[in-house]
Amino acid sequence: MSARTLQTGTDWAGEGSLFLYGIILMAGIGTGILFVASLFAYRQRQSTRYLAITAAVGALFVRSVVGFGTATGRVPMIVHHLIEHTFDFMIAALVLYAAYLSTPTQLEPNTGDVPEEQVSEKKPGGGRSRE
Numbered sequence: 087m088s089a090r091t092l093q094t095g096t097d098w099a100g101e102g103s104l105f106l107y108g109i110i111l112m113a114g115i116g117t118g119i120l121f122v123a124s125l126f127a128y129r130q131r132q133s134t135r136y137l138a139i140t141a142a143v144g145a146l147f148v149r150s151v152v153g154f155g156t157a158t159g160r161v162p163m164i165v166h167h168l169i170e171h172t173f174d175f176m177i178a179a180l181v182l183y184a185a186y187l188s189t190p191t192q193l194e195p196n197t198g199d200v201p202e203e204q205v206s207e208k209k210p211g212g213g214r215s216r217e
Contacts, residue, residue, distance in 0.1 A: 106157050114150035121147045135187040142180035145173045 124143045128136040152169050155161035161169075 103157075107154070110150060110154045110157055114147070114154060117143065117147040117150050133187075135184045138180045138184040138187070142177045142184070145177050145180070149173050 121140070121143045124136070124140040128140045149170055152161055152166055156163065156166040
């Protein structure tokens with residue numbers, strides 16, 4: 087394989103390439119599984135944070151579908167770029183929003199990840215025992 091082939095991508099990763107189809111198919115299957123898992127997590131938790139994460143993972147799945155449509159020639163390249171880059175921004179914004187929702191709303195003493203009810207008296211040596 088020459089350097090020219092790698093630069094243009096016509097022989098191994100161009101439109102209609104089996105290699106490109108395989109990569110997009112694996113990405114689609116992977117993000118599809120993650121999207122279904124995030125739907126189950128949202129259904130269980132029913133919180134805005136989980137909804138934001140589910141929406142972000144769903145957008146990743148849609149990106150794979152759009153990528154496959156572009157590789158098969160069904161989605162024009164300009165539409166591909168508009169959707170992909172818009173979704174890049176949306177995914178980043180949703181992940182940051184989910185992180186923002188995870189921060190404490192007020193300053194609290196650090197007791198770890200255990201709720202206050204589960205933290206009991208101090209153990210010898212200065213540590214706290216957890217039930």
